[in-house]
Structures are given as structure tokens and as C-alpha cells.
Amino acid sequence: MYGVTIHRTENDTAYEPLASEGALRRLSLVVALGAIMTVLDTTIVNVAVQVLGREMDAPISTIQWVVTGYTLALSMTIPITGWATGRFGGRTLWLTSLVLFIAGSVLCGLAWSPASLIAFRIVQGVGGGLLMPVGQAMLARAAGPKRLGRAMAVVSVPAMLAPVLGPVLGGWLLDHVSWRWMFLINVPVCGMALLLALVLLPRGADRPGERRPLDTRGLLLLSPGLAALVYGLSAAGDSGRPDTRAVLGILGGTLLLGGFVLHALRRRDAALVDVRLFADRGFGASAAALCLYGVAMFGIVILLPLFDQIVLGGDTLEAGLLVAPLGAGAIITMLVAGRLTDRVGARVPTVLGLLVVLAGTAALTTIGAGTGPGVIAGMIFVIGLGHGLVTPSLMAAAYVRLSRAAIPAATALATVVVRVGSALGAAVGAIVLQLLAPSADDLLTVAGERLVPAFEGSFRFAAVVLAIAVLPALLLPKPSTVDGH
Structure with a gap:
């Protein structure tokens, strides 16, 4: 029988670091490079729905499934990653997933009809759904508990850049090249990741585990x-x-x-997934904070472009660029967060980051029709600084008290939590905005100042959720607890 050991023990030597510093850096590079386009593809097509409908002579309701099909395939694949990693090994599964994603990207670029494009997006989603959690599991197992913060800081880069780069890159490709290149652009990047993986990923470091039945x-x-x-x-x-x-x-x-x-x-x-992992203090508190944080952050990321377009009158490219300071701020603090987490544990950087994000979100509740884009960008940059502290710290906290055998299942479960939190945040952000609007029609026209109070209320809601997220963050184990003393 396949067992999941939740806490490390004195005899649990399997979770000593598998990789040297140099090998861990190489593994981090390969995983981040392979995952960035799969995460980017969750947002890059969002700006192309109308163009695809016009080019393929199809209604928007049909073309919307180009986005939805990828998201659903991504979601349905995630739960199987823990079992598949144990059955086939992380390296084999990661390479297979990357090949599947590349093949899906090529086919999407060659699609001849809405039905073919939707089908090929599903192929993409299956490969993409495996890549990120399998990559996280390989990194967590190779790093060992004392280097988890740095490892998770690197692998969180794609998640930080996707909301920023996706709409901007998609809009630029639509304006200057062709919609097909939104998919074909994946091929050189992922192809380079595949070549690097074949050379740099050690063959024996992540072998298949016990072959438990599905x-x-x-x-x-x-x-x-x-x-x-x-x-x-x-x-x-x-x-x-x-x-x-x-x-x-x-x-x-x-x-x-x-x-x-x-x-x-x-x-x-x-x-398939051991839900008893939630009973572990580190994993349970991390999962709760990740879910709440996802609700707030994805709500903010959805609301900001809408504010720019509806209230400030910006176009799609301007709306995407407005979110760019989020990624810039996050990258500044991300590597600091990794080293700080490895040194003092996840609680301090997580709580500090949440407070910084909360301060930036509170500032957003004061913006109006006369607020300049530069001022808003400054607020978003502050949020980004906090975001770079929170994300890698919480991801590291989820694994640090677990045995190596538990990590694939924990990665799948944590990814499910993040996926639900992000979807819930996007939905709740839109619903709260709709409820606070003077009338339903205001969201369909340029409402200007009439919608400012609704946006302010929506940002206040996000701030409340962030404040609640501090509570499970305070329950993250202290370093002495993590070390088992």
C-alpha cells in the first residue's frame, strides 16, 4: 500500500537534499522556463476572443470555449499529478507533459476551425496542468526543507508574470503578427526548456515510487x-x-x-489525494492562507483592468500595462523572500507581505476618475512588493514539514486549492462590482464616475479578505517547530 507520511521523523532521511546548490539552480531554471508559457496561456488568449470570432466566423459563445476548454483541461489534470509522479517519476512525467504542451501549441497554431482550436487547446491544457505541480514537486524534493524558500521563489516567477505579461503579449501579437502566434510562440521557449531538461535533469534523482493502483x-x-x-x-x-x-x-x-x-x-x-494533509499545521495553514490570498489577489487583478477601461477610458493594452508594476515589485522581493523563509521560517515574510499588500489595496480604495495612471501604478507596485514576499513563503511552508513521499500528493492538493481560490476571486470580484453598481447596464457602457464607488467597495472587499488571510498565516509553524525540536 502507498502511505503518506505527514511529519518528518528522525529516520526520514529520504528528505535530505537530493541536489547540490548548482544542480538545484539548474533544476529551478528548467522548471521555471518550462512552466512560464503554460501559465501565460491561461491569460494570453483572453484578449483575442473577439479577433478569433471574426477570423473564424464564429459566435463569441463558441470562441469563449478556447479559453474555457484550456482552463477546464488544466483543472481536471491537476488531481492526477500526485499518483502519476509516484508511478512514472517526476523527470519522465515532466518531459512527457512538456512534449504534450508543445504538440498542443503547434496544433493550435495550425487550427482550421473553432472546433479544432478548442480540441487542441484541451491537449495544451492536459500538458500544462501537469507541468507546474510536477515541477514544484521535483524542486521541493530536491531542495530539502532548508532550501525550500529559495526553490519556491524561483518556481513562483511564472505565476507572478502571467497576469502581467499575458494580456500585453497577446495584444501585441494580435496587433503586429497573427493570432496563431499566441500559440506558436510557446514552441521555441518550451523547446529550449525541453533541450535543457534532457541535458540537465538528473536521470536517477527522482525515480518512480511504489506503483500503487489508480x-x-x-x-x-x-x-x-x-x-x-x-x-x-x-x-x-x-x-x-x-x-x-x-x-x-x-x-x-x-x-x-x-x-x-x-x-x-x-x-x-x-x-488519489490524501486530504489528511490538511491536518498538518504547516500545510493546513498554508493552504488556507493561499486560498484566501488567491481570492483577494485575483479579484484585484480582474478589477484593475476594468477600472482602467471603464472609468479611465483606456484600451486593452493600457489596461494590461497598468498591472505590470505588480510583477516588477514581486520580482524585487521574491528572492529576498526565499532566503528569509529559509532562515527564519515562512511566518514572518508571509505576514509582512500580507500587510504590505493590504496597505497597497487600502490605497486603491481611494482612487477615482481623476487619479492618474502613475499614481495607480505606484499603488500596484507596492502590492507587488508584498506579493513577492507572500507567494514563495506560503508555497515553501506547505512542504517544509512533510516527508518526501508526501510531496507529490501535497503539490496536487495545494494546486487544487490555488486553482479554486483564483477562480473564486475572479468570480467574487466581478459579482461584488456588479452588486455595488448603480445598475446592471453600467458595466456595459462607459460609466465613468458613476462606477467609482462600486470599484472602491470591491477593493474594500479584497482588503477584508486579505486581513482575514493574516489569521492562518499567523498559525504557520515557527522555525523550531519546522526543524522538529
Whole structure:
């Protein structure tokens, strides 16, 4: 039977570092390079829906599935990563996933109809859904507990850059080249990652584990449940209200996920994902903080471009560039966060980062139609500084008390939490804005100052969620607890 050891013990020598400093840096580079385009593809196509509809002579409702199909495939694939990593080994699975993503990208670039493009986006999503969690698991297992902060800082770069670069890069490619290059641009970047991986990834460092049978019933509950919940939340966010699609998706997804939890508690060690990991203080507190933080941050990232376009009258490119300081600020503090986490534990940088993000978000509640883009960019830069502290610290905290055997399952579970939190944040941000608007029609026209109070209220809501996220962050274990003393 496959067992998951939650806490490290004196005899758990398997979680000593697998890689030297140089080998860890090379592994981090390969994982980040391979993952960045898969994360970027979650946002790069968002600006192309109207162009694709015009080029392919298809209604927007059909073209929207180019975005939705990728997201759902991504979501449905995530739960299987823990089992697949143990069954095939991280290196083999990562290389296979990257090849699948490259093949899907080439096929999307050659698509001849909406149906073919949607189908090929699903292929992309399957490969992309495996890459990030498998890469995180390889890094966590190779780094060892004392270097987790630095490892997670590097692998979090793609997640930080995607909301910033996706819309900007997509808009530039549409204006100057062709929509096909939104997919073909993945090929050289991921091809370079593939070549580097073949040379740099050690063959014997991450071998397959025990070949436990696949939990088929758990897979049939968890993957469709996660996809249905993400779809329902996305539908609610698109419409700004919980319509029939949203209600059915959220209700169905919640029931399936609830069924999986009951099933997993009965199956225990044989379950697809071990939900008992939530009982570990480090993982449980990290997962709760990640989910709440995702709700707030993705709400902010959705609201800012809308504010620029509706209130300030900016175009798509300007709206995307408005979010760019978020990534700039995050990159400045990211590497500091990694080293600080390795030295003093995750609690201090996480709480400090949350307070900085909260301060920047509080400043956003004061903006209006007369606020200059430079002032708003400064506020977003402050949020980015805090974001660079929070993300790698929380990711490291999720794994630091776990055995090496538990990391693949923990990575899958943490990725599910982040995926739900981000979808919930995007949906709730849009719904709160809709509820606070003077009328539903105001979101469909240039409402100007009439919508400013609604945006202010939405940013206040995000600030409240951030304040709540501080509570589980305070429960993160102290370094002495992490070290087992």
C-alpha cells in the first residue's frame, strides 16, 4: 500500500537534499522556463476572443470555449499529478507533459476551425496542468526543507508574470503578427526548456515510487468536481451574477468534491489525494492562507483592468500595462523572500507581505476618475512588493514539514486549492462590482464616475479578505517547530 507520511521523523532521511546548490539552480531554471508559457496561456488568449470570432466566423459563445476548454483541461489534470509522479517519476512525467504542451501549441497554431482550436487547446491544457505541480514537486524534493524558500521563489516567477505579461503579449501579437502566434510562440521557449531538461535533469534523482493502483473512483469524483466548480465560478465571473450555468457548476462541483472528501477519508492511504494533509499545521495553514490570498489577489487583478477601461477610458493594452508594476515589485522581493523563509521560517515574510499588500489595496480604495495612471501604478507596485514576499513563503511552508513521499500528493492538493481560490476571486470580484453598481447596464457602457464607488467597495472587499488571510498565516509553524525540536 502507498502511505503518506505527514511529519518528518528522525529516520526520514529520504528528505535530505537530493541536489547540490548548482544542480538545484539548474533544476529551478528548467522548471521555471518550462512552466512560464503554460501559465501565460491561461491569460494570453483572453484578449483575442473577439479577433478569433471574426477570423473564424464564429459566435463569441463558441470562441469563449478556447479559453474555457484550456482552463477546464488544466483543472481536471491537476488531481492526477500526485499518483502519476509516484508511478512514472517526476523527470519522465515532466518531459512527457512538456512534449504534450508543445504538440498542443503547434496544433493550435495550425487550427482550421473553432472546433479544432478548442480540441487542441484541451491537449495544451492536459500538458500544462501537469507541468507546474510536477515541477514544484521535483524542486521541493530536491531542495530539502532548508532550501525550500529559495526553490519556491524561483518556481513562483511564472505565476507572478502571467497576469502581467499575458494580456500585453497577446495584444501585441494580435496587433503586429497573427493570432496563431499566441500559440506558436510557446514552441521555441518550451523547446529550449525541453533541450535543457534532457541535458540537465538528473536521470536517477527522482525515480518512480511504489506503483500503487489508480484510485479510479476518486478520480471520477475529484477531476470533474474541480472542473465543474471552476467552470461555475468562471461563469459567475463572466456574467457578474450567479446565473443558471454558474449555479449548476458550483453546486455540482461542490457535491462531487464533498463526495471525494468522504471517499478519501474512507480510502485513506489508497486515495488519489490524501486530504489528511490538511491536518498538518504547516500545510493546513498554508493552504488556507493561499486560498484566501488567491481570492483577494485575483479579484484585484480582474478589477484593475476594468477600472482602467471603464472609468479611465483606456484600451486593452493600457489596461494590461497598468498591472505590470505588480510583477516588477514581486520580482524585487521574491528572492529576498526565499532566503528569509529559509532562515527564519515562512511566518514572518508571509505576514509582512500580507500587510504590505493590504496597505497597497487600502490605497486603491481611494482612487477615482481623476487619479492618474502613475499614481495607480505606484499603488500596484507596492502590492507587488508584498506579493513577492507572500507567494514563495506560503508555497515553501506547505512542504517544509512533510516527508518526501508526501510531496507529490501535497503539490496536487495545494494546486487544487490555488486553482479554486483564483477562480473564486475572479468570480467574487466581478459579482461584488456588479452588486455595488448603480445598475446592471453600467458595466456595459462607459460609466465613468458613476462606477467609482462600486470599484472602491470591491477593493474594500479584497482588503477584508486579505486581513482575514493574516489569521492562518499567523498559525504557520515557527522555525523550531519546522526543524522538529
